[in-house]
Structures are given as C-alpha cells and as structure tokens.
Amino acid sequence: MSSFTPESNTAAGSPLLSVQGLCCERDGRQLFAGLTFCLNPGTAIQVVGANGAGKSTLIRTLIGSVSDFHGDISWRGRAFPRGVRSMRAELLYIGHNAGVRRGLTPLENLAWYGASEREACEALEAVGLFGFEDLLCQQLSAGQNRRVALARLYLPDPAPLWVLDEPLAALDVAGVQSLEARMEAHLSSGGSLLVTSHQPVHIQPLAQVDLADFQPPWGGTLDDARDFPLAASSVDREVRHG
Amino acid sequence: MSWQWFHRLGSPRWFYQKSSAWLPWLGAAALLLLTVGIVWGLGFAPEDAKQGNSYRIIYIHVPAAFLALAGYYIMAISGAIGLIWKMKLSFVVMRAAAPIGAVLTFVALFTGAVWGKPTWGTYWVWDARITSMLILFFLYLGVMALSGAFSREQSGDKASALLALVGTVNIPIIYKSVDWWFTLHQPATLKLTEASTIDPSMFYPLITMIAGFYLFYAWVLTLHTRALILQREWRTQWVRELMGTSSAARG
Amino acid sequence: MPGQGGARRAVRFSRLPGFLTLLRTEFILAARRRADIVNPLLFFVTVLAMMPLGIGPEPEMLARMAPGLIWVMALLATLLSQESLFRNDYEDGSLEQLALQSQPLYFPVLAKVLVHWLVTGLPLALLSPLLGMMLNLGAAGYWPLFVSLVLGTASLSLIGGVGAALTVALRRPGLLLALIIMPLYVPVLIFGTGTVQAALDGYSFGPQLAILGAILATAAALAPLASAGAIRISLEN
Numbered sequence: 001m002s003s004f005t006p007e008s009n010t011a012a013g014s015p016l017l018s019v020q021g022l023c024c025e026r027d028g029r030q031l032f033a034g035l036t037f038c039l040n041p042g043t044a045i046q047v048v049g050a051n052g053a054g055k056s057t058l059i060r061t062l063i064g065s066v067s068d069f070h071g072d073i074s075w076r077g078r079a080f081p082r083g084v085r086s087m088r089a090e091l092l093y094i095g096h097n098a099g100v101r102r103g104l105t106p107l108e109n110l111a112w113y114g115a116s117e118r119e120a121c122e123a124l125e126a127v128g129l130f131g132f133e134d135l136l137c138q139q140l141s142a143g144q145n146r147r148v149a150l151a152r153l154y155l156p157d158p159a160p161l162w163v164l165d166e167p168l169a170a171l172d173v174a175g176v177q178s179l180e181a182r183m184e185a186h187l188s189s190g191g192s193l194l195v196t197s198h199q200p201v202h203i204q205p206l207a208q209v210d211l212a213d214f215q216p217p218w219g220g221t222l223d224d225a226r227d228f229p230l231a232a233s234s235v236d237r238e239v240r241h242g
Numbered sequence: 243m244s245w246q247w248f249h250r251l252g253s254p255r256w257f258y259q260k261s262s263a264w265l266p267w268l269g270a271a272a273l274l275l276l277t278v279g280i281v282w283g284l285g286f287a288p289e290d291a292k293q294g295n296s297y298r299i300i301y302i303h304v305p306a307a308f309l310a311l312a313g314y315y316i317m318a319i320s321g322a323i324g325l326i327w328k329m330k331l332s333f334v335v336m337r338a339a340a341p342i343g344a345v346l347t348f349v350a351l352f353t354g355a356v357w358g359k360p361t362w363g364t365y366w367v368w369d370a371r372i373t374s375m376l377i378l379f380f381l382y383l384g385v386m387a388l389s390g391a392f393s394r395e396q397s398g399d400k401a402s403a404l405l406a407l408v409g410t411v412n413i414p415i416i417y418k419s420v421d422w423w424f425t426l427h428q429p430a431t432l433k434l435t436e437a438s439t440i441d442p443s444m445f446y447p448l449i450t451m452i453a454g455f456y457l458f459y460a461w462v463l464t465l466h467t468r469a470l471i472l473q474r475e476w477r478t479q480w481v482r483e484l485m486g487t488s489s490a491a492r493g
Numbered sequence: 494m495p496g497q498g499g500a501r502r503a504v505r506f507s508r509l510p511g512f513l514t515l516l517r518t519e520f521i522l523a524a525r526r527r528a529d530i531v532n533p534l535l536f537f538v539t540v541l542a543m544m545p546l547g548i549g550p551e552p553e554m555l556a557r558m559a560p561g562l563i564w565v566m567a568l569l570a571t572l573l574s575q576e577s578l579f580r581n582d583y584e585d586g587s588l589e590q591l592a593l594q595s596q597p598l599y600f601p602v603l604a605k606v607l608v609h610w611l612v613t614g615l616p617l618a619l620l621s622p623l624l625g626m627m628l629n630l631g632a633a634g635y636w637p638l639f640v641s642l643v644l645g646t647a648s649l650s651l652i653g654g655v656g657a658a659l660t661v662a663l664r665r666p667g668l669l670l671a672l673i674i675m676p677l678y679v680p681v682l683i684f685g686t687g688t689v690q691a692a693l694d695g696y697s698f699g700p701q702l703a704i705l706g707a708i709l710a711t712a713a714a715l716a717p718l719a720s721a722g723a724i725r726i727s728l729e730n
Contacts, residue, residue: 027394063593066729068396088593097586103522112510112518112587136525377676384673391663397730401659404726405673408655408719412677415708419680426687 014077015040016161016192017062017087022071023216024057031057033216035071037209041160044183044193046201049211055196056096058211059165062194063093092159096166098149102138106148109137115155123154126182128175143170153182162186164195252329254471255480261464268461275454283447290444296360301448303353305455306346307371310378311413313343313459317385318410321403331467333399334474336406337389338466342459344382351375370424374417381409395474512600519608522581530612533574537566537617541624552629559628560689563638564645567617567685568678571646574613575653576670578605579661579724588661589728598721606654606717614646634689637698641688644705645681651709651716652677658723662730680708 015038022035031054039045049055060066062073064084073080075087100109106129110120124133127147137145150167152158162183168176176199183193184203195201283301290297317339324332354372355365366372385402392398475481510518523530544562545555582588582605591601621642622635630638656674660666688701 065589065592068729085595089595091593093590093593095586095589097584097589099586099590101518101522101581101585101587103525103581104518108518108521112514113590114510377679380672380676384676387669387672388659391660391666391669392730394730397662397726400726400729401723404719404723405655405659408677411715412680415680416676419683423683423687426690 016076017194018072018074019062020072022058022061022069022073024054024061024066024069026054026057030216032211032214035209035211035214037207039161039192039194041190041192042187042205044187044195044201044203044206046206046208047194047196047211048198048208053211055211056165059095059163059194059196063091063163064088087161090160091163092152092161093163094149094152094165094167098146100137100145100148102145103136105134105136106140106151107133109148110151110155113152113155119155120151123151124148126154127151127178143172143175146170147175150179153179153186158186158191160191162191162193162195164193166196166198168197168199168201252327252331254331254334254475255478257331258468258471261468265461265464265468268457268464272454272457272461275450275457279447279451279454283444283451287444287447288441293361296357299353299357301451303350303357304448305452306353307350307375308452309455309459310343310347310350310375313339313346314378314381314406314413315410316463317343318403318406321399321406325400325403325407331471333403334470335463335467336403337399338463338470340382340386340389340402342462342466344379344386346459347375347379347382351379368424370421373424374420377416377420378413381413385409510601512604515601515604516608519604523608523612529574529577530616533570533613534616534620536573537570537620538624540569541566541627544628556629556631559625559630560634560638560686560693562628563621563624563630564642564682564685564689567614567621567642567646568649568675568682570617571613571649572653572671572674572678575609575650575657575674576660576667578609578654578657579727580657583661583727588724592725592728598724599717602654602658602717602720602724603713606650606720609654610647610650614650615643617646618642630689631693633692633695637688637692637702640702641685641698641705644702644709645685648681648705648709648712649678651712652681655716655719655723658720658727660727661724662727681705684708 018038020036021033023033024031024035035058037045047055047058057066061069064080064087067081073083075083078086101112104112106124107117107120110123111117115123121133124130127150129144129147129151132140132144137148140148146167146169153162167179171179180201180203183195183201187193187203187205193203279301284298287298289295317336320332320336320339323329324336351372354375358367359365385406388405389398389402392401472481472484476485541562544558548554548558579588582591592598618639621638625635625638653670653674656670656677657666659673660670663669684701684704688698688705691698691701
C-alpha cells in the first residue's frame with residue numbers, strides 16, 4: 001500500500017473517474033476541500049477517514065446522488081453533472097444500506113438485479129449462501145444479508161466500476177478473504193474499484209485517499225470561508241450513512 | 243461567463259446589500275398608500291345602502307384575500323426557480339413567503355368571519371370562497387411544516403418547493419371543485435348575493451388599498467428574506483463583519 | 494479493449510427490472526406483509542362501526558351521512574397505509590439502487606402505487622356495499638359508491654404517493670403526511686361523495702364519474718413524476 005499521489009496512476013492511460021479540487025459540505029459544514037485524485041482501469045482506491053469525515057458523502061457525490069458540491073468530477077472525460085448518466089450505466093454500487101429487500105429471498109433479490117436463476121444460484125454459492133437461497137432475508141443474519149448484496153459482484157459480466165461502501169463490515173475472516181480475491185480478479189480483468197473501509201483491504205494495486213489530508217483550510221477566501229463552523233462541531237452528523 | 247450575473251443575482255449576500263438601499267423607500271410607499279387607502283375607505287367612502295358601515299371591512303378583506311392567493315404563487319414560483327437553477331436566494335424567498343402568505347390567508351378568513359356576523363348572522367358559513375380560503379390556509383401550513391421538518395436545510399428547501407409546485411397545479415382544481423360542491427349544497431334560505439357592481443367612490447379606495455397591500459407585502463417579504471439570510475449565513479465572514487460593526491456602533 | 498468491453502458490459506449490466514418484474518416483486522412483498530393489507534381495512538370497518546355510536550342510530554340521519562362518512566374513512570385508510578409506501582425500500586437501500594438506474598423513476602413509482610391501490614383501495618371499494626348496508630345507504634347508492642371508490646382511491650394512492658416520497662427521509666412523518674396531503678385530496682372527496690349523492694337524489698351520476706376519471710388520468714400522468722422528483726430529493730438528505 002503506497003501513499004497515493006494523483007500522478008502515480010495517470011501512466012495507465014486516460015482515467016475513468018477524475019476528481020479535481022472537490023469540496024463537499026453537509027448541513028453547512030465543510031467536510032473536505034481540494035480533494036484531487038483519479039481512478040484508472042485496473043486500479044483500486046480506498047477512501048479512509050474518521051467517522052464523520054465525509055466518506056459516505058464523498059461516495060454519494062461520486063455516484064451522483066448528492067449534487068451539492070464545488071469542484072470538478074468527470075467520468076471518461078465527461079464532466080458532472082452531464083457525465084452522471086454514462087457513469088451510472090457502468091456502475092455497480094453497494095452502499096451502507098445494501099439494497100437487499102428483507103421481504104424477499106436471496107434468489108428473488110438477485111433476480112431483481114437482473115440475474116437468471118442459474119446465475120443467481122452460482123453467485124450465492126460463491127458467497128457461501130448455498131442452501132439459504134429460499135429463506136427470507138429477514139431470517140438471515142446481518143453478515144449473511146451483506147453476503148447477499150455482495151453476491152451481485154459474482155454475477156457474470158459485472159459493471160466496470162465498483163463503488164463499495166464498507167463492504168467488509170459484518171463479514172467473517174473467510175468472507176473477507178474471498179471478497180478480496182474477487183476484487184483482485186475484477187482489477188486484473190480491467191475493472192476498477194472505489195472502496196471505503198475502516199479495516200485494511202489486502203489487494204494489489206491499492207492506493208489510499210485519506211480525507212484527513214484534505215481538511216478545509218481555516219483561512220482562505222471569503223467564498224471558501226462561507227460554510228466554516230465557528231467551533232469544531234463534535235456532533236456526528238453522519239450517523240445515518242455510517 | 244455569461245451566467246455570472248445570474249448567479250450573483252442568486253447570491254443572498256448580493257441581495258442583502260442591494261436591498262438595503264431601496265428598502266426604506268418601499269416601506270414608506272407602502273405605508274403611505276395604506277394610510278391613504280384606510281382613511282379614504284373608512285372615513286370618506288359612502289355608506290353601503292344594504293350593509294351599512296359593516297361593508298367597510300372589504301378594504302382589509304379583499305386585498306388580503308388577493309395577496310393570499312398571489313402569495314402562494316409567488317412562493318411556488320420562487321421554489322421552482324430554486325429547483326431549476328439551484329439559486330440559494332430563491333429558496334430563501336420561498337421560505338420567507340410561506341408564513342406571510344399564511345398570515346394573510348388567516349387575516350382574510352378572520353375578516354370574512356367578522357364581516358359574516360352582521361351580514362349573514364353567523365361567523366362561519368361554508369361558502370365556496372371561504373372554504374377555498376381555508377384549504378389554501380392548510381396548503382400554506384403544509385409547506386411550512388414540511389420545510390421545517392428536515393434537519394438538512396437544502397432538503398427542506400427542495401421538498402417544500404416541490405410540494406408548493408404540486409399545490410399550484412392543484413389550486414385551480416380545488417377552487418373549481420369547491421365551487422361545484424357549494425352550488426350543490428347551497429341551502430335555499432341562505433342566498434348569497436354575488437358581488438354586484440361597485441360604485442367608483444367605493445372602488446377607488448379599494449384599488450388604493452390593494453396597491454398598498456402589494457407594496458406592503460413586497461416590503462415585509464424583503465424584510466423577512468433579509469432576516470432569513472442572516473440566520474442562514476451567520477457563519478460567513480460578511481455576516482459576522484456586519485454584526486460586529488453594528489454592535490460596535492451601538493456599544 | 495477495455496472501452497469496448499465496458500460498453501458491452503454496460504448494456505448487459507444495465508438490464509434493469511422491467512415493469513412486470515417490478516410489479517411482481519411488489520406483489521410478492523405485499524403478499525408477505527398481510528397485516529399491511531388487512532389493517533387499513535379493519536381500520537375502515539371499525540371506525541365506521543363507531544359512527545352510529547357517536548351520532549345516533551336514526552336510519553334517516555345515517556342514510557344522509559353515509560356517502561360522506563364512507564368516503565372520509567376511505568381517505569383516512571388510504572392515507573394511513575401510504576406512510577410505508579417507500580419506507581422499506583428507502584431504509585434497505587433498494588430505492589437508491591432504483592434511482593441509480595438510467596431509466597426514469599416514473600415506472601417503479603407507478604408499479605408501487607398500482608400495487609398499493611390493488612391491496613388497499615380496491616378491497617375498500619369491494620367492502621363498501623357492506624358498509625353501505627350498515628349505514629342504511631339507499632339502494633341507488635351502492636353501485637355509484639363502488640365505482641367512485643374504485644376510481645377515487647386510485648387517485649388517492651397516486652397523490653398520497655407524492656407525500657410519502659416527500660416525507661420518506663423523515664423519522665416520524667405520520668401527522669405531517671396527513672397535513673400536507675389532505676388538502677390535495679379535496680377534489681376527489683368532493684366528486685366522490687357527489688357521485689353517490691347525485692345517484693341518491695335520482696340524477697345521472699355520469700358527469701361526476703367522468704370528472705373522477707379525468708382527475709385519475711391527470712394524477713396518473715403527473716403524480717409519479719412528482720414522486721420521482723421527491724424521491725431524488727429525499728435520497729439527497
């Protein structure tokens with residue numbers, strides 16, 4: 001794991017996703033400023049930061065769910081918000097709320113994501129849920145529900161960009177290892193990955209973006225100063241999204 | 243950038259500073275027109291042949307009812323501008339317009355009830371216009387409640403703007419259906435006369451009052467918008483400087 | 494070439510749940526939450542059974558009030574059941590997954606509202622003759638009551654969906670939902686009861702039904718659009 005610099009990844013060709021001077025705010029509090037990185041095919045980026053540093057807000061800004069931001073984001077050279085549509089066509093996103101319906105069985109959940117029954121069974125077997133495919137998700141444990149969501153990564157022909165918010169949470173050791181193997185296979189087939197995690201992610205190549213390095217400046221221009229808190233607010237406003 | 247002027251127009255700070263210049267003139271003009279209208283309407287306009295002096299409440303009731311409806315559209319249009327062009331200022335105007343409109347609707351309802359007692363012998367009649375006004379009041383309350391329910395300000399802005407827009411589409415339908423409902427249920431004993439032709443000597447003071455109410459509305463809306471701007475932007479440099487200088491001047 | 498592969502995969506991967514899949518999923522979910530179907534109906538019947546206890550058992554008075562009472566109760570039953578329309582999907586993240594798809598949210602919203610109507614509005618309409626009998630409704634009123642409820646509750650579900658989408662990000666939207674949506678229900682209520690009243694008074698009720706149909710058509714075209722916008726706003730929260 002090397003410390004990330006924007007230049008280190010540009011050699012591999014044009015970036016898929018490039019972020020220039022991004023500032024995000026939440027409830028009038030600036031979370032980070034001047035965030036710059038780019039994500040190339042075949043590479044992975046892990047976003048790290050303390051609770052409330054804005055990891056989830058960053059992720060949700062990058063997938064186009066949150067539209068209040070300053071700075072430039074572009075997908076395959078097409079700037080947001082125009083690029084959002086083409087980015088989403090190539091996106092597989094698993095958020096903190098993983099998109100698993102508790103009233104459906106794992107099989108039905110995967111069918112909702114467009115999988116045939118055979119594909120869904122194979123994917124569920126790959127995440128170790130063989131034999132559970134016909135139980136309702138509300139009867140499964142938290143870790144098993146997370147595995148149902150992650151089974152989407154094992155469906156054939158996955159989308160090129162994976163954005164995963166805390167995918168390792170609630171997984172056991174074997175589950176983490178198997179997921180890391182799947183991520184590496186995805187990278188080696190030319191896909192790319194953006195992941196947030198509090199735990200270390202053991203995959204290669206992996207670069208890190210630490211939100212602590214992009215703290216908003218306290219001086220700065222008037223416009224920058226607009227949303228500064230007078231005192232550092234200790235309220236954790238990110239509880240909802242982790 | 244050719245859009246720069248537009249974004250500057252949408253900047254709350256720019257609005258706050260520009261409006262300081264014309265605010266006193268607006269207030270003075272509103273108060274002048276209102277004073278003239280009230281003195282003219284209450285003191286000099288002739289007495290009504292059937293209703294006597296009680297009709298004079300129209301000089302409050304009619305302009306308030308006018309602006310109650312217009313205010314809803316002003317609120318909804320500001321919200322729509324905010325949704326489409328992401329102008330911060332227009333959301334602030336929308337939020338500022340909601341309670342003012344609600345108060346005007348209440349004034350129209352209240353004066354209608356006061357007027358109803360001598361005219362119909364009862365404070366409340368389920369008349370088409372009164373009922374529509376009551377529903378308009380509920381629409382205002384809904385927008386206000388929704389905008390206050392979100393802890394994240396931007397979400398409250400957008401959600402209540404959308405609700406106001408949905409209300410705009412509905413208002414004509416609601417008015418028409420209430421009209422129809424009233425003709426269906428109108429009891430024979432209670433014959434409400436349609437607003438008959440009004441004598442010019444009564445009409446000119448009314449026009450003055452309506453114009454005065456419009457200016458007064460614009461003045462109060464500007465004042466409230468300015469207050470909300472300060473409340474929203476209290477963290478920024480310019481508000482803190484403004485507050486600092488004004489308290490320094492006083493102290 | 495990764496670019497070409499990406500394009501091909503994108504086509505494969507963006508295969509979304511089609512309208513029929515959406516409908517079927519909603520049906521499965523509704524069928525597994527039977528309490529959500531039965532409770533509004535029980536509420537409807539129970540509260541209407543309270544009415545004669547409150548206002549007295551005189552048949553003439555009940556007959557006069559029956560259309561209005563049944564309609565207001567249908568309004569409340571729909572409203573109460575609507576709060577949870579998008580809630581589960583919001584909380585488990587599948588609403589966000591839908592919003593990420595490139596297809597408009599119009600059809601997913603329409604599918605949810607349609608299923609909501611099929612499991613609440615339609616059963617209410619089917620129950621209405623029974624309640625009409627309990628409240629001594631005139632024989633001429635049964636058929637118009639049923640038809641007006643079928644058309645009207647569909648509009649109520651569509652309009653209420655906007656409110657449900659606007660409040661889905663809030664923790665306890667119950668009363669707020671009623672406050673913002675009730676005024677929008679007024680035209681449906683007026684023409685719904687108007688249909689029954691016209692039939693009871695011996696007039697043709699066709700015009701009122703036509704207006705209810707027009708309201709339904711307008712609501713079906715516009716309300717899901719507003720709901721879709723509201724969902725995107727709520728997801729930003």
